[in-house]
Amino acid sequence: MNLEKLTIAELGRLYRERRVSAVEAVAAYFKAIRAKDGLLHAYLSVNESAALAQAEAVDRDRAAGAELPPLAGIPLAIKDNICLRGERTTCASRILENFVSPYDATVIERLRGQRAIFLGKTNLDEFAFGSSTENSAFGVTRNPANPEYVSGGSSGGSAAAVAAGLAAAALGSDTGGSIRQPASFCGVVGLKPTYGRVSRYGLVAFASSFDQIGPLTRSVEDAAVILGAIAGPDPLDSTSVEAPVADYPAGLEAPVSGLRIGLPREYFGAGLDPGVAEGVERGVKILEKLGASVREVSLPHTASAIAVYYVLAPAEASANLARFDGVRYGRRMPEGATMRDLYELSRDAGFGKEVKRRIIMGTFVLSSGYYDAYYLQAQKVRTLIRQDFESAFKEVDLLVTPTAPGPAFRIGSKVTDPLTMYLSDVFTVSCNLAGLPGLNLPVGRTAGNLPVGLQLLGPVFSEELVLRAARALERELGGPGAV
């Protein structure tokens, strides 16, 4: 039996039936990591002894007859911008290369409460700035479907780990598509929850009004299980919302007949990869067959989304990254004679090229004289984009779009052209601008055997509905991992 290819639900059943122990599963994962991760580089760090100790404790308690939560003993990978107490949290940046977090993020605390097991920390674009994991200071993560191709980004390590069987599931973070786009490139389920649904406490902030933590999984059900474990208000994150947490797995199999699906016309223009278009079309047909009605809708400000995003997100990032100054933690360059040297040398040596680019962009749009023209203007357009969705959701229940305009691209093919790279987020950023939930579901492969994904977008706090529609599609497509 290939333990490392099972879903959380399947592995959990084997645990409950005492056919497999958590120690066996963890050992199988580390065997797979040793075999494959030298090439893929999904992980930045692993902690085998801690994982085995956690697994032994779970097995012991299970043997003693304890009733354990659904995630007990499930081996997970965590994006390395989420803090785990006592583990390095590098954000794939030299400036935090040796930073050990003194505390657990709220999501980690909640998963610990569920007795989940943490295998290690996964690779990302430095500080989550990127769409290919090529901006990691510690090397690219390769796509398990084809190692010559990128895994997407910024949660490329998490997506690759789940796709390649190096973790049962993973946490990622999504600021402009960083869960959904790599999920689409690697062929896994990726869910970005509604802004405020999951606590951001302990997630190293990129853009605080966009960031959300979410699961990358091999099945829709697994995404529902993890979301249920991590969602809910948190006094430590004052942007987390007091909305009730549904029993997400419970509603998954409900029918989707009568559901109103909208296809935003602006997402189906020229330049869409034929493989992607075909996959999305297949998904739409399935939903129709299942009794959903499909109609075209318009989100007229879509064309501005990338511009708005790349004004606002770097603006927030430039302030969020101001704390990395070499004074209290992280990389410090000691050669300087003055305080200014300390800042300049530490930040120059610590930050990579894309990070510097975004800090400069962010500082520029916030500087006096440009603030009104860029930052304030972008805020206004953000409101318009949000209103576009509000109007659309008066007509339809969910939107279906491609997750990315194309499949994974070849490593190195876009690194010299940041603007083209930024356009990989064209279908995902609006969801973050509006704070909506969005999910990537694998729906097929290109002629070159690269995964393509379909994106479901719903109104705020409609995760249940999004997951239910995704589950219906997944079932019709042959079940988890079938495409």
Add this chain to the structure above:
Amino acid sequence: MTTKYEAVVGLEIHVQLNAATKMFCDCPNRFGDEPNQNTCPICLWFPGASAQLSREVVEKAVGVAMTLNCTINQRSRFDQKVYYYPDLPKGFQLSQFHRPLAGNGWVEITGEDGALRRLRIRTLHLEEDVAKLVHETEGKTRVSLVDFNRAGCPLVEIVTEPDMRSPYEAMEFVNAIRTLVPGAGGAECSLERGTMRVDANISLRPAGSQELNVKVEVKNMNSVRGIGDAIAYEIKRQQELIQKGEAIILHTRLWDPKSGRTLPMREKFSGPCVPDPSVPEVVISDQWLAEIKNGLPEIPARKQLRFVEEYGLTETEAAGLTVSPESADYSEAVIRAGIPARLAAQWIAGRLLPAAARRGLTLAETKITPERLAGLLALVENGKINPNAGRQLLELLFEDGRTPAEIAREQGLDQAADSGELEKILARVLAENPRAVEDFRKGRSQSLGFLTGQAVRLSGGKADPRLIRQKLEEKLRSE
């Protein structure tokens, strides 16, 4: 013909709120602890940490704003004031710039002409404090150390309109804040202890004009007198520049109390000020606002009534003692020490408070604790010293930390009260030494020394020779 200039002064006052915790985390808002003891991932701004605004901080700030007659903005927001300095753990300070907590307030002061002047407050907003930098030398290496205990502690910043026209008015404004804000129970407001910091913006303009000219900011004043002196110095400095035809340049200066001068200060690099996306809008419901209002401590009027009823004082006397919560508490401590309320009232309102005000000190800043004043008043009450000597003794208590009885004895104030006995001694000395008296009248002044010596001897050495000499001389000349 020379133009007459008038000063235009506005103040920016930072007041530390005495909430139990810091503004955005649960660390204690407390001073004097070991460096970096009161810190956590949030106030050190470790990666991943985010802010949670304390409800108590908002309540205290609203209380202060209400006390200063401000309009409360029921929706306010935090902004990021971006600058790079090691006292700032996250590269920006959370403050309220674009949408402050409160504004349009005022306080009234008595102007130099005795008329009431209303000075306006433009805004009152929340702001987090920064860390404290300590510069030391380890061996031969100069090191800068950062103590983050203060980082994230809650402040309100009070920004006035440029309504003040003299150092006096600025000092009176600060005195009014020091009286009113502690009364709201939200803050201590001690310049000396740094729980209140005052920066002044000063410019000049031709008298009578309405223009606002380039201003200079002056910082680092740690007493009310220092504020007055710094402003006076800056006015003079600007006048001289204008007379020389030089331009006033917008910048910040530091007051140096030792040299009595202001010196230009190196500016911190300062960046944008943009809305913070992480701390939600501060929304104060009508109900919450009412709760805060009802929770404000005993207002002076109510306290005054209690003083009349409890201590049998007249309304005027009670009013004199309850001008501030500090003076009210002080008076009650003196009364508890066994001093009759009326005597305490006369001395505190009539003598102590004016004497402290002349020195630019609050009661807490003087050496005169309630116990020491009670000591002095006990001497008066028991007739050990007379009221005149008591007044002298009060002045001495400002400088000398010993007990009132000790000082009175040393200064010969105690037996001046027993004037009957002294008079007897003097009469006896004059009667018993007719030759010496005669010599003095003939112009041999050294005989005064002899007579003084005799009197001191008769008093058993208790008498103050200077006083005796003075009294004897008065008597000899008047006869």
